[in-house]
Amino acid sequence: MTTPEMIHRSEAAVSVELQTPDMTLNLGPQHPSTHGVLRLIAKVDGERVRDVEPVIGYMHRGYEKLSEVRTYAQITALVNRIDWVSGFANEVPFILGVERLTGIEAPPRAQYIRMILTELARISSHLVFISSYPLELGATTPLMHALREREYVLELIEEVTGGRFHPNFNRVGGIKPNYGGGSTTKKQSMDLPAGFFQRASEAMDRMDKICDDIDQLVTGNELIKMRTVDVGVIPAAKALEYGLTGPNLRASGVAYDLRKIENYLPYDDIDFDIAVREGGDCFDRYMVRLQEIRQSARIVRQAIEKIPTGPLQAKVPRVLKVPKGQVYSRAENPKGEFGYYIVSEGGKMPYRLKIRSTSFSNLTILPWVLKDELIPDLVAIMGSLDFVLGDVDR
Amino acid sequence: MSDQPESAVSTDAEAPEAVPLEAYASELADRLGAEGFTVEFDTVRIHVSPDRWVETINAAREDLELFSWLSAIDWSKEVEVGDPVDDVDALEERFEVLCRLSSVENADGAIFVATLPRDEPSIASLVPTIAGAEWHEREAHEMFGIDFEGNTNLAPLYLPDDFIGNPLLKSYPLISREVKPWPGDVDVESIPEPDEEPGDES
Secondary structure, rough: OHHHHHHHHHHHHHOOOOOOOEEEEEEEOOHHHHHOOOEEEEEOOOOOEEEEEEEEEOOOOHHHHHHOOOHHHHHHHHHEEEEEEEEHHHHHHHHHHHHHHHEEEEEEHHHHHHHHHHHHHHHHHHOOOOOHHHHHHOOOOOHHHHHHHHHHHHHHHHHHOOOOOOOOOOOEEEEEEOOOOOOOOOOOOOOOOOOOOHHHHHHHHHHHHHHHHHHHHHHHOOOHHOOOOOOOOOHHHHHHOOOOOHOOOOOOOOOHHHHHHHOHHHHHOOOOOOOOOOOHHHHHHHHHHHEEEEEHHHHHHHHHHHHHOOOOOOOOOOOOOOOOEEEEEEEEEEEEEEEEEEEEOOOOOOOEEEEHHHHHHHOOOOOHHHHOHHHHHHHHHHHHHHHHHHHHOO | OOOOOHHHHHHHHHHHOHHHHHHHHHHHHHHHOEEEEEEEEOEEEEEEHHHHHHHHHHHHOOOOOOEEEEEEEEOOOOOOOOOOOOOOOOOOEEEEEEEEEEOOOOOOOEEEEEEEEEOOOOOEEEOOOOOOHHHHHHHHHHHHEEEEEOOOOOOOOOOOOOOOOOOOOOOOOOHHHOOOOOOOOOOOOOOOOOOOOOOOOO
C-alpha cells in the first residue's frame, strides 16, 4: 500500500459517521438528582437524548381524595407534607382560602408572623437547592456550607412552630399559640418565644454571609459556568405554555411574583425586589434563587422591625362553618405559584380540593427541555428546575 | 367569645371588591362569547360551551398568558366518602372541567368551566395548542374518566397501569375508610356539634 493510499484510507475511517442506533437509557426511580422517586426513560442516540418520558406517581398519596374526608382544620396537617422542603409555605394558601370563604381575617401580628415564616421556609428551600445543585454537577463543598446555614433557619422555624419540616402552625383566623401555651380557647394567647427576633435577625446576617460565600465558591466558578451557562434554555413563551412559575419562570425574564401582584399577607408594607434574569438557562435559574435568599433576608429584617403587637388569633367559632362556594387561593411558594381550588358545599369537609402544586407544573416541561440535550446535561437541567417529588405526586 | 351570627360572616366575605371583579368577568365573558360568568370569593369563573372549549381558551390566552392548571369536579348524587352536596335532590349530575389561566402582569385570572354529561364525558384536548396541558389531562382522564379528544397519550400518570376505576369519582370508595370508619380510635375528642359554643372565651 502506498503512503497516499494509506492516508486516504485512514481519513476515510475517521470521517465515517458512527452508527449509534437508538438505545433506551433508564434513570431512576432512585437517583440522587430527583429529590424523591422519579424515573426517566430516555431514548439516546450516542450522547444525545432524543426523547424522554418521565414516569411519576411513585409517591402519589392521593391528597385530593383524602381531603374530601377531612375537616378544614385537619387538612393543614396533610398539605404540610406536599412539598416537605417548605412545609410552612404550603399551608398559607390553603388557610387563606378557607379564611376567604369564611370571611375571617387573621390579626395583623399573625399575618406578619406568617410572612416571616414563609420567607424562612423560602430561604430553607433555596438553601437545599444551593447545596444540592452544585453537588449534582460534581462540587461537594457548597453542600456542607449551605446545609450548615440551613440549620439556623430550621432552628428558628422549630422554636416557633415545634416542627422543623412540618410546622402545621396555621389556624383559620391566625396561628397556633406558642407550644406549651395552652389551647387556642385560652384568653391570653402566647406569643413568639423570647429573643426570637434577635436570633432571627442574627440568622439573616448569616444568610447574607453565606450568599457571599456561595458567590465565591460557585457563582464565579468556571466549571460550574461551563456546565450551566446556555444549557437548558427555556424561552419565556414556552415557560408560560407549560405553566412554569417561580424562579424557573423569573429566570426566563418574566417578573411574575405573587408576593407583588396578589393581595395577601402584608408584603405591600415591605420593600423588596423581584429577582429576574433574562437568559432562561440553568445558570440564571441558579442565580435567581441565590438572589431570592438575599431578598427574603431583607423581608424578614423589615418584618421584624414593622411587626405590630396584638393578638395572634381572630375570633373563630368552635365549629367552623364554611359557606357554600368555590374559591381559588394562591400564594408564592419557594418553587412558584401554589394554589388550592376549594369547592365547599357548606359541610364540615370540602366537596373537592384541587391542589395546584408547583413542582408538578414545573416538571411538565421536562420532555421538551431535555430533547436533544447531551446526557451529562440531563442531570444539570433536571436539577436546575428544583422540584420535589412529593410536590409532583401529591 | 360573643355570638357572632355566621350568616353575617359569610356575606361580609363577598362584599368588598365584588363590583370591579364582576365588571372584569362580564367584559371577559362578552369578549370571548362565553355562556356566562360567576364571581364568588374573588374567584372568576367563565362558563364555556364544551364545543367552543379550545377556541375560547386560546382567545383568552392573549392577555392571560400563563396556563396554570386543568382539573375536573364530579357533581354526583352517589357519594361514597365525604359530605354530599348541599341539596342532593336538586343536583344536576355532571362533570365540570376547569382550566385556570392567569395574567403575569397583574392579579387578573379566570377559571374556564365546561359542563360535560356524566355518561361518556368527552371534550377536545388543549394539547395541540398548550403542550403543558398534557399531564393535567392525563390526570383528569385517570381520576375522572374524562376523555380528551386529540390527546394521543392518555396513559395513566399517577396510577399503576392495571388500576381499575377512577379514584376521584365521588362514587369511588376510600378503602382506608371501609376498614376503619372516621373518626378512628385515635381521636380523643369527638367533633363537636355545630350549635355548641365555647364558654370561656369572650
